[in-house]
Amino acid sequence: MTRNVVTIGGSRGAFSVLREVVAALPAALDAAVFIVLHVGKHKSELPSLLTRWGKLPASYPQHGDVWKAGHIYVAPPDHHMLITADTIQLSHGAKENFSRPAIDPLFRSAAVALGSRVIGVILSGDLDDGASGLTFVRAFGGRTLIQDPRNAEATSMPKSAMEAAGADMLASPAELGHAIVALLQASSEGESDPNREKDMQALRSEAATADNPAGSAFEELDSIAVRAAITCPECGGAMWQLRDTHPLRFRCHTGHAFSGMTLTAAEDKATEHAMWTAVRAQKEALALARIRAAHAKSDGNRDAYQIELSRIQQCERLLKVLQDAIAE
Structure with a gap:
């Protein structure tokens, strides 16, 4: 199956890296690029800057837009961006790792919907948003690319992603764009990694539970997690520890989600x-x-x-x- 979706996540230190990434992507890129930067509620000129810096047009999508190759889509402020096999879904659902937009929802949705067609890219940033999402990309047959922590302003995010999911490639900021093109062009056969085999149905159930804007029923969480003696720092609700512990993560019944580090x-x-x-x-x-x-x-x-x-x-x-x- 042709690889044609690139998901990119970053936080502190990632803004300047994105300039080098988009500058290296060709105008005829046969893939759609989706970017989540931790901007919170703040308005940003990032799409216009990305368009100016590179050869591909960039924009904030609207809910329900059909995505297409050769375009960069940026998660709008205060909205999670998720993708299906052909559309973009925006959500004002609960924050994950204290962020909205967060990286994990994008990566998770892309992995479940598109499998081996996805490349997950983690850039500079604090803590470990994206580590869980990258494990989904890996588990569903996608490829992983991580900014070399030695060249990152904030090393925690790339290091956490490496520990959780591993990297098919590590690259410096100057190399990341070219590495994306190389991974898109590489053969997509034999992508599954038997050493990282997971309960795929449990991951699909977790994704469906996580992407429910109304939160989750206790019974749904009980099916994929165990109740923890911890209250949610966002809303004070009951918390569950996901049974899949790579990486360690928690979720409350109203939808807030946290990695162990966060x-x-x-x-x-x-x-x-x-x-x-x-x-x-x-x-x-x-x-x-x-x-x-x-x-x-x-x-x-x-x-x-x-x-x-x-x-x-x-x-x-x-x-x-x-x-x-x-x-x-």
Whole structure:
């Protein structure tokens, strides 16, 4: 089957890389290119810039557009971009890895719909959005191309993708465009990798569950995951751990999804926030105890004064413990 779909995902450091990628793609490219950059809700001139930098036209698609070869499609701000065998679907569904648009939904949908026709490309970025999606590309017979971490501004995303899915090719920014063309032209026979065999039905079920804009029924998640003693950092809902752990990932019943790395980063942030909240509370308690102590002293109330002195000492001890913990 002819390979004719290129999915590209990146975050911090990927913007400048895309300029080199599109500049190397030929005007007669017999493939459609789909790009997700972590732009959130922010308006971007990326499609017009890509058109200016390269030989292919680029645009934000509309929901339901029929995709075609020789064109670059960019995920619009605040929308996931998914593809079917012939159309583009836009979704305002739950964020994945705290991102919308996110990379995983594009890669996952392309892999399930188009199998070995897909090339998945991961560029520079933080954390590991795209690692799960790239495993779908690999599992369904597609090829994987990853920016060499040694040439990436942010190395976490390409490194995580390599660990999760492996790379058919590693390339520097200057080589990526040419590597895409080479992979498109390479034989697509014998793509399946028996060493990475997966339960394909489970992956299809996961994709169908993930792409449901209304979220997932508990029974659907129970069929592909196990309930975890963790709450969703986005909505506070119940979380499930996917049984397929390459990479480790979690999903809540309202649709939010996280890799293990992203969830750890979220928990670290929540812990730090809680500790600073505790510091604030103790500083306020200390200030109040000092006011009450001064008031008791001026009234000549020795017992109340001693109680407030004890409170002051306790607050100071707790503040030191908290500040030492934050400093570690």
